[in-house]
Amino acid sequence: MSIFPIKFKADMRHILKADDFNPKLIEELFKKALFFEKSLEKKKDLKSLVGAIMCSLFYEESTRTRFSFEAAMHRLGGQVISTENASMFSSAAKGENLEHTIQVISGVASPAMRYADIIVLRHPEIGAAQRAARVSGVPIINAGDGAGEHPSQALLDIYTIQKFCKRLENLSIGFVGDLAFGRIVRSLVKLLSQYKNNRFYFIAPEGLKIGQDIKEYLVKKGISFQENGNLEDVIGDIDFCYVTRVQKNHIQDQKFIEEYQNSKDKFVISKEIYELSEARGTFFGHPMPIDSREQEISPEVENLPRVIFLKQAGFGVPVRMALLEWIYKK
Numbered sequence: 276m277s278i279f280p281i282k283f284k285a286d287m288r289h290i291l292k293a294d295d296f297n298p299k300l301i302e303e304l305f306k307k308a309l310f311f312e313k314s315l316e317k318k319k320d321l322k323s324l325v326g327a328i329m330c331s332l333f334y335e336e337s338t339r340t341r342f343s344f345e346a347a348m349h350r351l352g353g354q355v356i357s358t359e360n361a362s363m364f365s366s367a368a369k370g371e372n373l374e375h376t377i378q379v380i381s382g383v384a385s386p387a388m389r390y391a392d393i394i395v396l397r398h399p400e401i402g403a404a405q406r407a408a409r410v411s412g413v414p415i416i417n418a419g420d421g422a423g424e425h426p427s428q429a430l431l432d433i434y435t436i437q438k439f440c441k442r443l444e445n446l447s448i449g450f451v452g453d454l455a456f457g458r459i460v461r462s463l464v465k466l467l468s469q470y471k472n473n474r475f476y477f478i479a480p481e482g483l484k485i486g487q488d489i490k491e492y493l494v495k496k497g498i499s500f501q502e503n504g505n506l507e508d509v510i511g512d513i514d515f516c517y518v519t520r521v522q523k524n525h526i527q528d529q530k531f532i533e534e535y536q537n538s539k540d541k542f543v544i545s546k547e548i549y550e551l552s553e554a555r556g557t558f559f560g561h562p563m564p565i566d567s568r569e570q571e572i573s574p575e576v577e578n579l580p581r582v583i584f585l586k587q588a589g590f591g592v593p594v595r596m597a598l599l600e601w602i603y604k605k
């Protein structure tokens with residue numbers, strides 16, 4: 276007999292991939308995120324998650340995702356348990372598999388004695404969040420699984436796009452940089468594909484081009500896209516330019532990194548690119564971190580009005596507050 280509480284599992288709101296969202300749910304979450312944004316500005320005392328515990332279980336490094344989820348939980352009156360570097364300081368270092376870790380934290384054998392009510396998981400392996408959800412007694416949020424997906428980042432990204440472009444439909448969106456290994460782009464393309472008449476430009480060096488699976492996904496949905504090798508050629512047609520760093524931590528073959536470094540001028544947001552986008556009024560976002568060695572957004576433009584990555588990172592808090600409350604209040 277299974278020890279897993281199947282009924283409990285079936286009721287849960289896991290967030291594992293971008294396709295777990297839909298426009299109706301996104302609208303609901305964004306209304307709540309806007310409410311939280313205003314509440315934070317007014318320093319309102321919020322209490323909707325008092326008594327709830329979130330476990331942030333990060334096997335990979337993070338600044339924004341981990342801290343904004345933790346801040347979101349604290350802001351709603353909830354509590355957080357965590358470990359510094361789960362690969363090193365959880366019992367994974369002693370050979371424990373992910374499944375056992377998740378089963379224990381989520382209290383599958385004794386739900387009343389679970390350690391946490393929600394688990395936010397970042398892991399280096401594609402599919403790790405799905406593996407976790409299969410055995411978990413509590414909802415799992417995928418905070419990045421290798422080169423797989425990062426759905427909550429994509430959610431805050433479209434919140435940002437809506438704020439600045441005032442719509443989520445009829446947009447030309449450029450994706451620049453490492454499109455092969457960047458998990459955020461995979462999630463963001465899928466989310467933006469749920470809205471009408473969006474067109475995508477994929478601007479990447481050889482070796483870091485968007486994956487065949489994403490292209491097939493777009494073809495199947497009848498969504499228009501093109502691939503380019505130089506941002507300068509298309510910047511005048513782009514409403515929102517989403518810049519990404521080269522995922523050196525996920526790239527095995529050094530050759531791809533060298534290829535990027537040798538042709539970098541075609542992919543960085545320079546003063547020239549900023550000026551070329553003036554007429555269109557293009558906004559420039561980045562999920563961060565920006566690699567200070569590569570400067571994919573040049574320091575000479577990073578404080579200009581249409582470069583909005585710091586505001587984007589800030590939206591992580593109200594958007595994740597909305598997400599946590601929606602998951603917990605089920």
Ligand code: CP
Nearest residue numbers: 337338339340562563
């Ligand atoms: N955007 C993002 O995922 O940043 P971190 O790696 O710092 O969490």
